[in-house]
Amino acid sequence: MQEAKRMPSESCSAAAASFTPSALAALLREHAPLHAGESHVTGPRNSLSSNELIRLAAAADERGDLISAADLHLDLLELTRSDTYTKSATERLQKLYPMGDASRVSRNHSDTFRTAVEQSVAAGKAEVLSASPPLYLLHDVLSATEVADLRGVVARRRDLWGASHPLVCFQHDAFTGHPGLTHAFDWMRGRPGAGGRGCFAQAASRATYAHVPWSESLFVYRGQEALFDGISRRVQEMSGLHDTHAYSWQALTYEAGRDGGYADHTDCEHAADLLGRGERMATLLVYLTDDFDGGETEFPKLGLKVKPPVGSALLFYNFGPGWGGRACSAEAAHRSNRVTRGSKVVLQRWHSYQEQPFLAGRPILSQRGRRPFQPVVSCDYVSGLRTNVSCRWYNSDVPWTTA
Numbered sequence: 001m002q003e004a005k006r007m008p009s010e011s012c013s014a015a016a017a018s019f020t021p022s023a024l025a026a027l028l029r030e031h032a033p034l035h036a037g038e039s040h041v042t043g044p045r046n047s048l049s050s051n052e053l054i055r056l057a058a059a060a061d062e063r064g065d066l067i068s069a070a071d072l073h074l075d076l077l078e079l080t081r082s083d084t085y086t087k088s089a090t091e092r093l094q095k096l097y098p099m100g101d102a103s104r105v106s107r108n109h110s111d112t113f114r115t116a117v118e119q120s121v122a123a124g125k126a127e128v129l130s131a132s133p134p135l136y137l138l139h140d141v142l143s144a145t146e147v148a149d150l151r152g153v154v155a156r157r158r159d160l161w162g163a164s165h166p167l168v169c170f171q172h173d174a175f176t177g178h179p180g181l182t183h184a185f186d187w188m189r190g191r192p193g194a195g196g197r198g199c200f201a202q203a204a205s206r207a208t209y210a211h212v213p214w215s216e217s218l219f220v221y222r223g224q225e226a227l228f229d230g231i232s233r234r235v236q237e238m239s240g241l242h243d244t245h246a247y248s249w250q251a252l253t254y255e256a257g258r259d260g261g262y263a264d265h266t267d268c269e270h271a272a273d274l275l276g277r278g279e280r281m282a283t284l285l286v287y288l289t290d291d292f293d294g295g296e297t298e299f300p301k302l303g304l305k306v307k308p309p310v311g312s313a314l315l316f317y318n319f320g321p322g323w324g325g326r327a328c329s330a331e332a333a334h335r336s337n338r339v340t341r342g343s344k345v346v347l348q349r350w351h352s353y354q355e356q357p358f359l360a361g362r363p364i365l366s367q368r369g370r371r372p373f374q375p376v377v378s379c380d381y382v383s384g385l386r387t388n389v390s391c392r393w394y395n396s397d398v399p400w401t402t403a
């Protein structure tokens with residue numbers, strides 16, 4: 001139903017098959033012709049200087065445009081890694097969204113998460129799939145009723161997005177290394193070597209989005225759904241991972257025919273250091289369906305391909321070596337294989353070592369040119385696999401009240 005609503009005239013498999021750079025270029029030429037002075041891409045997000053960003057943020061504040069102001073402060077944070085900008089972004093976002101414990105001082109996670117998961121193993125509630133990196137299967141995290149209720153919440157929230165078409169974005173400068181895509185982007189930007197990071201403008205997004213193979217991510221924020229807050233408590237009991245150190249929940253959906261798996265990657269945010277504020281120390285995946293073919297979560301470096309039963313969860317640590325190592329662990333690389341029948345729905349949540357004042361509490365708004373509440377299809381390039389572009393449809397800022 002969802003797909004029919006979103007793409008009234010497209011067939012899924014035809015869509016996925018045509019996502020090649022030359023097909024993309026042809027599509028853009030046909031459906032979104034360039035006029036003089038017009039570009040297929042929105043302004044480059046991170047090529048602005050910090051002075052320019054500060055000026056734009058002040059102007060957004062003056063207009064009362066808190067979303068843009070917060071977004072610009074988040075850009076500044078990315079550019080400078082300065083706490084000042086976290087604080088400014090948080091202040092603005094607090095005015096827009098309930099923030100949970102945003103006022104709390106960040107403190108480090110203790111090591112209780114290790115003890116807690118080892119106790120779960122000793123009690124037969126979890127099993128070890130790998131010691132290094134630590135990887136666990138948690139049994140019966142959810143009852144059958146909870147699974148059904150959660151699927152209901154996910155379906156209800158998906159419906160809120162209606163038929164709106166997404167902004168299509170490409171995340172990494174690394175696209176410049178992709179022979180075909182670089183060419184397409186050069187063509188779109190009208191200058192060679194321009195690189196491939198940015199979003200298509202609205203007309204180009206509309207012309208191309210149905211041709212991109214994607215999986216979907218729907219965000220659920222702390223305080224939005226009692227059911228999700230309840231699971232957060234259960235996860236804390238079984239794994240020692242705290243809600244206060246978590247990102248928001250994401251409900252991931254992979255549908256047969258849409259062709260969007262997710263290629264090999266690690267979840268380390270910047271691959272820098274476990275102690276970085278946004279670093280994803282641990283990943284939790286809770287499975288809400290298992291009646292599908294393909295779609296395994298695979299850890300190629302560990303020779304493991306897993307398809308956990310409904311209601312169970314995978315938990316793995318992304319930094320090593322072993323426990324407490326501070327460098328991104330290449331062995332924690334994983335992928336989601338494409339689903340060839342049925343649909344895979346999994347809840348994902350990342351946890352960081354440092355407390356997160358706001359990541360779980362409100363949307364991160366990060367794409368220039370996006371309309372309020374517009375979904376984004378964001379394509380990631382995966383290191384070492386240049387032909388493997390993974391795209392995800394993000395429904396990230398659902399209106400707060402949905403009941």
Ligand SMILES: O=C(O)CCC(=O)C(=O)O
Binds near residue numbers: 262297
């Ligand atoms: O869906 C899966 O099995 C894995 C998803 C994942 O690795 C991710 O979204 O980062």
Ligand SMILES: [Fe+2]
Binds near residue numbers: 265267
């Ligand atoms: Fe991942």
